[in-house]
Amino acid sequence: MSPNAAIPSHRKPRSSASTRALRAGVTGGILTLAVAGTTVSATAADKPVAETQEMPTFTAALANTLTKSADTVQQVALDYELQAAQDSSAAQASKAAVKAKAEAQRKAEAEKKAEADRKAKEAAKERASRSSERTSLRSASSDAVSSATGGSSSSASTGSNSSLVGFLQAQLGKAYVMGATGPSAYDCSGLVQAAFKQVGISLPRTSQEQSAAGTQVGLDNLQVGDVLYWGGAGSAYHVGVYVGNGHFIGAQNPSTGIVERSLSYSPPTGAVRFL
Template identity: 70%
Template sequence: MSPNAVIPSHRKPRRSASSRALRAGVTGGIITLAVTGASMPASAAEKPVSETQEMPTITSALATSLAKSADTAQQMALDYERQAAQDTATAQATEAATKAKDEADKKAAAEKKAEEARQAEEKAKEKEKAEQQRASRSSERTSLRSLAATSDDSPVTGATGSTSSLVGFLRAQLGKSYVLGASGPSAYDCSSLVQAAYRTIGIDLPRTSQPQSTAGTQVDLGNLQVGDILYWGSAGSAYHVGVYVGNGNFIGAQNSSTGIVEKPLSYSQPTGAVRVL
């Protein structure tokens, strides 16, 4: 055996004082705790936990999560702000449209009122003009009746001074030629003869038969008076005209074969008549 070899001791290990005290206390029926070792300073025992606990370590995953949360919160704030701006713009647009509509309605109402006033004024002017024309025509008829009657070979039943002048002119044209488009004095067509006859008593008529057939008041053929304009065809589209001269006769520029003639109504029954005098 080596001189340096360690020979294990056969002695039992020494129990600590605390172990002996605990055993002694248990044996005697009293538990006594004895704590050995270095004593803990009072200041260390009373130190707050907040000063002793360690801060959690911020890992990369935690940082990423926090960043995402911040981005989400910022995006929500931006969305709320954008929505608020859109709501404000919509409300302003609605208010502007309502205001524009109200103004348009007011303008339309004002224009309608002005147009109604203008039409009423025009109607009043037309009515006044028509009354003046009727008064003027009545005055002309009165003055024409005072003119001396033109001499005639035969009397005209129911003729006044103006109608006598009218019939006198027409009878002076008997035998003259009918030429379409002619206006006298040597030749006439049907409407130019009627126009020339009425011009001698101061009344201007349209040149053609169509407007002449509506130039006066429509009268029944059974109630004719001297000077009434006879027409053939429908009123407004007549194709021929003549003048009733009384005693059941009319004078007209009939056609190129007969020229200007005086004939009974039965010779060519007219469609209607208008009264100008």
């Protein structure tokens, strides 16, 4: 027997010099894998082919899954983009609606104001027309009275009557204030005193004094410009001025102010004449 027969072999195990490269990528919807730099041991190389495990191949199924995932992400992004566009459009529409509503309200207010101004102008025009008609009637009445009385003083009396009535009509609508003598407010005797002052006649201040001054006349013989009084002569509590056609003008009370009324509205007690 050889002396070396029992010595075990000192040969190194065989090793495989083969390598595999693993690359991954998705091209045309196909996933390919390659293994690089992997050293297979001699033990594994010595195994039978049946025992060697192959790396699983990820092809169509995995590629399809990844493609679906990419499509899903893209769809979500598109949905967000669409929602953002819809939100922006809704916000713009809301702003436009608010602006349109404000513009409509502004136009409505402008039209309402224009209509109010128009009505006010028409009312003022109508009042002016009525005032002009009353002035004409008073003038005609004064002319008739002057013609009936005759004399050289009739022309002067007619002019005074017209001025007196014109002043009183200009005060219609002003306020009644106790103790006031004009020009924006009067009490009853203050208005009578101011009216006669326009034609150069100075009257006492109070209704009691005015009812006792001048010439007493009957209520069935009134002339334009006569001072009417309510209560006794010398103790009257209210006065006004007769303006013809069965009417008088006076500062009645705080609720009515200066108005024109029919004698039947409040029949006077007596009258005095200064013209």
